Amino acid sequence: MIEFDGVSKVYQAGGHELRAVDEVDLTIEKGEIFGVIGFSGAGKSTLVRLVNLLESPTSGRVVVDGEDLTRLSKPKLRKVRKRIGMIFQHFNLLESKTVRHNVAFPLAISGVPKRELQERVEEILEFVGLSYKADQYPEELSGGQKQRVGIARALATSPDILLCDEATSALDPETTKSILRLLKRVRDEYNITILMITHEMNVVREICDRVAVMENGKVIEKGSIFDLFSSPKHPTTQNFVRTVMENEIPASILEGIEKRGSERNIYRITFINEHAGEPILSRVAKQFEVEVNVLFGQITELQGTPFGHLVVELQGEDKEILRAIDHIQSNVSIQEVEAHAG
Numbered sequence: 001m002i003e004f005d006g007v008s009k010v011y012q013a014g015g016h017e018l019r020a021v022d023e024v025d026l027t028i029e030k031g032e033i034f035g036v037i038g039f040s041g042a043g044k045s046t047l048v049r050l051v052n053l054l055e056s057p058t059s060g061r062v063v064v065d066g067e068d069l070t071r072l073s074k075p076k077l078r079k080v081r082k083r084i085g086m087i088f089q090h091f092n093l094l095e096s097k098t099v100r101h102n103v104a105f106p107l108a109i110s111g112v113p114k115r116e117l118q119e120r121v122e123e124i125l126e127f128v129g130l131s132y133k134a135d136q137y138p139e140e141l142s143g144g145q146k147q148r149v150g151i152a153r154a155l156a157t158s159p160d161i162l163l164c165d166e167a168t169s170a171l172d173p174e175t176t177k178s179i180l181r182l183l184k185r186v187r188d189e190y191n192i193t194i195l196m197i198t199h200e201m202n203v204v205r206e207i208c209d210r211v212a213v214m215e216n217g218k219v220i221e222k223g224s225i226f227d228l229f230s231s232p233k234h235p236t237t238q239n240f241v242r243t244v245m246e247n248e249i250p251a252s253i254l255e256g257i258e259k260r261g262s263e264r265n266i267y268r269i270t271f272i273n274e275h276a277g278e279p280i281l282s283r284v285a286k287q288f289e290v291e292v293n294v295l296f297g298q299i300t301e302l303q304g305t306p307f308g309h310l311v312v313e314l315q316g317e318d319k320e321i322l323r324a325i326d327h328i329q330s331n332v333s334i335q336e337v338e339a340h341a342g
């Protein structure tokens, strides 16, 4: 478990104070995949550096598995550091060493006996699917393969915590997905706590259990992925959610609605939980004398639960439309859309 308890990190920059991390309280549970998202300069890297002990807080406590890092002696700090692995955006591999030697490196400097070291390297290369590249050099690998080596190296010493600093930001979308799947396996099979910092909401959506949004050093919102995506409160969180889940009705569609004049019946239907998979709209069209015209929408999956919304126009007699709305309402949330407000 990682606990930030009123943590601040203040730098002196150009004669004034810069609060890179400002009064942060966070608890990351054992075996959790926790995301920290924020724009550049929000304080994410500083927060991570406080966990791997590259920085010490100006005030507050960082507690890892019950140990207050700010109070540990140097030898104890070294011990704690061994339980924390890290992967980076640009992989940080040793270019002059083979894949096998890159992975063996942290074991060798920890004094692990040769035989044990060899076994561990083989085992972990197999886990990341790179046994067949063991004797090649980083420059002969693709970005995704390099990050697999990075993950293998970070896992070699069997850490309890894995810190990921923009680990997929240099990768294409498909490779990103495969690396995120691998990180999920790292958590599922080794029960390692993963702290991921990213500026990409799709990364958070793909694998995180919970997320904190940072801005100007502060955590401005935190919660489960589902809560954050379905009801983001802070405008910055809303902006992040919008990068993967467009909620606003596009202007071109709104214009079309306006043109149809006052006789329009436009509704936003929000699907949460099991209802997202149900054919509610086709049932409505069959059961009532209404036509359902889908104008816009998006359905996705959050932590295995379908989630999304559709903007529809209902056409027909007022009485039938009211009956249809009543039926829809008993299953999912439905709100009338004002054309000018979206």
Ligand SMILES: Nc1ncnc2c1ncn2[C@@H]1O[C@H](COP(=O)(O)OP(=O)(O)OP(=O)(O)O)[C@@H](O)[C@H]1O
Residues within 6 Å of the ligand: 011, 012, 013, 018, 019, 020, 038, 039, 040, 041, 042, 043, 044, 045, 046, 047
């Ligand atoms: N060693 C330092 N000395 C002075 N200021 C620093 C130092 N490290 C970071 N900062 C400042 O602290 C703030 C937070 O930086 P940080 O790198 O933690 O943000 P970030 O969210 O990780 O951004 P990015 O994604 O661009 O790395 C920035 O304003 C940065 O300039």
